[in-house]
Amino acid sequence: MILYDYPSGPNPRRVRIYLAEKGLHVPTETVDILARRNRQPDFLEKNPTGGIPVLELDDGSCISESVAICRYFEELHPDPPLFGTGAKEKAIVDMWLRRVELNLMVPIGMVWVHGHPLTAKLIQQIPEAAAQNRVRTAMGYKLLNDQLARHAFIAGDTYTVADAVALATVDFGAGLVGVPPDAALTHLDRWHQAVTARPSAKA
Ligand SMILES: N[C@@H](CCC(=O)N[C@@H](CS)C(=O)NCC(=O)O)C(=O)O
Numbered sequence: 001m002i003l004y005d006y007p008s009g010p011n012p013r014r015v016r017i018y019l020a021e022k023g024l025h026v027p028t029e030t031v032d033i034l035a036r037r038n039r040q041p042d043f044l045e046k047n048p049t050g051g052i053p054v055l056e057l058d059d060g061s062c063i064s065e066s067v068a069i070c071r072y073f074e075e076l077h078p079d080p081p082l083f084g085t086g087a088k089e090k091a092i093v094d095m096w097l098r099r100v101e102l103n104l105m106v107p108i109g110m111v112w113v114h115g116h117p118l119t120a121k122l123i124q125q126i127p128e129a130a131a132q133n134r135v136r137t138a139m140g141y142k143l144l145n146d147q148l149a150r151h152a153f154i155a156g157d158t159y160t161v162a163d164a165v166a167l168a169t170v171d172f173g174a175g176l177v178g179v180p181p182d183a184a185l186t187h188l189d190r191w192h193q194a195v196t197a198r199p200s201a202k203a
Pocket residue numbers: 006008009010011012033038039049050051052053064065066067
């Protein structure tokens with residue numbers, strides 16, 4: 001088994017944080033995204049979208065999409081449960097995973113693609129798309145802040161995979177992309193400090 005990884009990418013970091021929380025060790029290989037190694041035909045055989053991370057199993061089959069990779073490990077190693085237990089909790093974790101993806105990761109990704117000098121060579125940037133998605137990013141942060149006003153973690157009162165995904169997303173937005181949460185979002189800040197203090201955040 002091998003996990004194709006890229007150290008500064010938010011999507012592979014989701015998986016690394018998750019694995020650290022589970023206490024699992026998986027061999028990794030760095031794929032040079034900047035050299036477009038992930039866009040070569042042999043890599044596109046493993047994942048036709050070209051995205052990292054990809055988990056290659058010993059039988060040669062490949063699983064891509066960061067959350068799907070985490071789910072695979074959850075089935076094999078259910079303890080500690082990070083996708084919830086029981087119908088209701090599992091659905092709530094899934095709900096927050098979707099909310100973080102659609103309301104925060106997507107707009108941050110759009111600001112990255114349409115508003116950052118590092119991506120300017122890759123596509124024809126549309127400045128209005130970056131501006132609109134800065135607003136959507138702020139709304140996504142507020143969505144999390146409102147939830148964290150009532151709960152310790154993203155999907156409720158225990159740490160779940162939604163926290164791993166949200167931490168990687170917030171750090172990407174606040175760091176490389178340059179769209180940090182507003183300082184007035186104190187509940188999000190309290191959560192961020194708490195999850196950053198966990199050893200898994202170093203992954
Ligand atoms: N939805 C995918 C996104 C994968 C993705 O876009 N990964 C980025 C790194 S964070 C990547 O490979 N970017 C380079 C490229 O697409 O060429 C996931 O959750 O794994």
